[in-house]
Amino acid sequence: MLAVLSLLLAGAGAGAAQAAPADGPVPPGPVALDNPKFSANVMAPLQVTDWAAFEAELETVAAYGVDAVSVDVWWGDVEGAADNRFDWSYYDRVFDLITSKGLDLAPILSFHQAGGNVGDDYTSLLPSWLWPKYAGVSYHGIQLGPTGLQHQSEQGNYSAESVQGWADQVVTDEYRDFTEAFEQQYGDVYADEVVEVNVSLGPSGELRYPSYNQHDEGTGYPSRGALQAYSPLAVQDLRSQMLHQYGSLEAINRAWGTDLASVQEIGPPVDADAFFAGLDYLDTQYGRDFVDWYNGSLVEHGERVLWTVIGSLGEDFPEADIGYKVPGIHWSMTNPAHPRAAEVTTGLIQTSVDLDSWATGHGYQRVVELANRFDGGPREVVMHFTALEMDDDPVEPAYSLAQTLVGWIGDYAYRAGVELKGENALAGGVASEEGWDNINEAFETWGYLGLTVLRIGDVSSGTGARRYAEFIATYSPDI
Template sequence: MKTHMKKIALAMTLAVTATAWADNATSAAVMAPLEVNNWSEFENQLASVKSIGVTGVSVDVWWGKVEANGDQQFDWSYYDTIFQKIENAGLHIIPIMSFHQCGGNVGDDCNIPIPSWIWNKYTNQGVSASDLKYKSEYGNESVETVSLWRDDYVLSEYKEFMEAFEAHYASKANLIDEVNVSMGPAGELRYPSYNAHDGGLTGYPTRGGFQAYSEPAKQDFRNWAIAKYGSVSGVSNNWGVALNSANDINPPSNAGSFINNGDQYNTAYGRDFIRWYHDALMDHGYRMMDNAILAFDGAFANVELGFKIPGIHWKMSASDNTKRSAEMAAGLIPSDVDLNSASTGYGYGDIVGVAASYNNHPRDVVLHFTALEMNDDPNGGGQSLAQSLVFWVANEAAAQGVSIKGENALSGGVTYDGGWDNIVNAFTYASYSGMTVLRINQVASGTGNYRYQQFINQFLVEAPNGGDWQRTVIFMFGTTTTGQDMFIRGGLDHNYANTNLGKNCSTSNYECAMPIRHNNLRNSTTAGWKGGDQYLDWYGIEASQGSGAVGTALDWTTNNASNSATVAADGYGYEPLNTYGDHYWMLDVEMDCSATVNGWFELKSYISNGPGWEADVAQAGTPYNSGNHFAQCGKINVFQRNSSSATIGTF
């Protein structure tokens, strides 16, 4: 029933006209490449995403890149460059304090290990390199991040790094929207339960692998069990097993059998082991966030902080004892609560509670969650409930008063309409308040570009590019035959703008263009022409528009409510704003009114494969003389081809 209801919700979402600015998204960001190798390409990508309304760029600040040469030897040169390019593009920065390795995770295309000197720094204190690493149930050690069971040693290193970052970039505090804190592998609050060090034994879609087999981890488990039951004998009695000493208290000797037999649910030992393992991760989250608050107490004292949890969506619908096992191996959920109840957030109450614990703190803490683009696939090989999980976590965040923002889990998820439909569904019916797209190259062009533009137009709470963005509609009457489409070009007259407005439109064409973001991308015929159309301009096809565009594309509309096609569902056809008749072609955009002349701009229509340009007109009451139509930004403007008449009204 839940899946069925979500499908209905999705259908409702897609039927809603994407014209009004919603009130539930405050940011629309993109992730920078893990490491930029082509600066020219990156600059072009920045310009492209800026033009569609993206607000900021998330950047991994790799500990292993900055402090590779030695303890306290910081090299910020790469970040000086990338931050400046982001600033030059007019975008804000969301740095990630990346205390994890770059490489070894899904989609990684770089190799930046954490600083090599960290592994031997504490040997004179009796802490070996192995003590600093996670060790799996298979005996393999992870080098992706330092184990949480040695936070007592490395937290000071993280704090020094964050303090150095704040000191170096204090002057850019006004450009930094949030600092995200890496809390584990891939920057997420989790164990490396499905990572490369286990040689494929624990990857998707397996149950994962427990990572609690290092000596510090085992000692912590022993201390926790004895503290709970008072003594080794108390542990023995409650678990119903013979224990001769504390050293007999250990993680499962055969984790496969432990899970397959259902011990995690059905035995006191199993429930306790999962609870300790889970709580150890929660405690690490608190320590990391407390540490960040202490570190960022200067120029960044008022900057939001955030952290991310992953959408581990596989093994969720299993019918055997492996159900929810992948999430447990990652440490995200315990096994001693009702995992089928909204009252526990379906197991996510504790981890959402890490963020909620700072609700009364002056510093806001934002929770980030992945997998917004994914479907439920309970009967597939992954036994996935990804979309359900997206709602479970968001609903729990809302219940605990936590600000939550979303991401796509896989970069390919934003290159096709189905992924974006799921993202729109999540923002329409759940509490997500911001989006960060993985990764910038996926939305710099193509389907990802125009769908993110559409998303921004629909959901962002305020105009992301500055200026004065307002919904603007143009109707142009003109009859056509099959194979003909209507376009307009427009902007400001070059000579007028050069002489009266101080613009240099001869050198920089787009000085006289109107920045736009299309609200209607549902017409399959015109969507390709609109997706890369960022300006109403005089110059024809833009570099990112689909082949065949002659300017900015319009859609055929009618006032006949019995018409089988509608603008709301199909992108053309019946449109309530059209009160005039058939053949009124419509442009529906958000336009930056600050680029106009006191709200006015010019336009002229063109019909492809036929009549071509309309004749000059002589419209009355315009700000200067022109042979073109004049429209007003933020209004409904109605014209007829080859006619000087104009009707301009409000919404």
């Protein structure tokens, strides 16, 4: 069983330890200081409706040194009317306004739904033609049907917020077509102004499963969430991977202590509540194998989509890195009933490794090292991590180690040689002095190299504007 106390002790020592033991923290320090790779960005609204206010905000943040504006390029808005019919008129206007103020662009290829998540004030569904287009397709012997591209949860519900990773090879051409259309529209016009292309890898644009989203009941913060591995494609992949790993059903039964009569009996937990309440995900070979597969599937999905985008961009936007976002799933971490369970259901951690160890990234090693799978490729891949503004709250009901988690990720990214940038998770965090103090600590201690603030309106006046201006003046080599 995972030692909750040791989690707390590891987190408590993270901020202060400098002379680290063999498996202690390795605080990188302020690597962003006068670093030419430092970036200070802001997020645009999900959809601009007040153009005059947006223009004024752009002028404000440009004046105190913001570098670029991150803009969601919604798949459902651009290609929603019909397959391979693209409408870029909104983005023509947005990009022109941003660059006219001397700011660069950090577009997000948003292959996910807007609406239904915390802070969403705009709705853009995935293209309506997508689901019926593939309903009649058979993939790996499975007839997809109308929900065949969607995640299916332990509750039996389907999520239409993004395409499940187990269907990547079915829809690769859709991601490629959209990226190539974006490149053809803007590759010449904004060749130098696009400094990073971020890629949506799941709900809210994050590398995760929709484990706490609205298609399920009772799974929101601060619950453990719900597993999302019950679609026919997911179950088939689990069976295939376990057979590949062990070689035979007999070997699987020996490892798991089971008496499965056929491969068809291999599957995700039949009783997910018992799987977590009994700590099977930590203490049994089946549980660790399942979680490893679940986490590995997510990382492999990220790799496939990122390579697709990198290949589709070709040599356009020559200065642009590729970014992916990992959410700070900070709750339920110290819950004695099921420690670290929310991170498991979102797919972010393994449980076959030592979750108390700095050497394993406290379970995050594969998610962080996704960036290194592109070493030697044509683009540098950068990881973004959220929750930089948050405090620890390791008691009921949150059981949160948000600030500790920021340190864990910074430490492991440094060990792995991964370029790491950060974001705030909630807009209110950049309206408080304490939130900015936490952001500063992340940069001073844990090696974060850039900041993207959610959203521009929260740093165009008041505390947010003052503290962001001070932050930029500290780290930017150009200020």
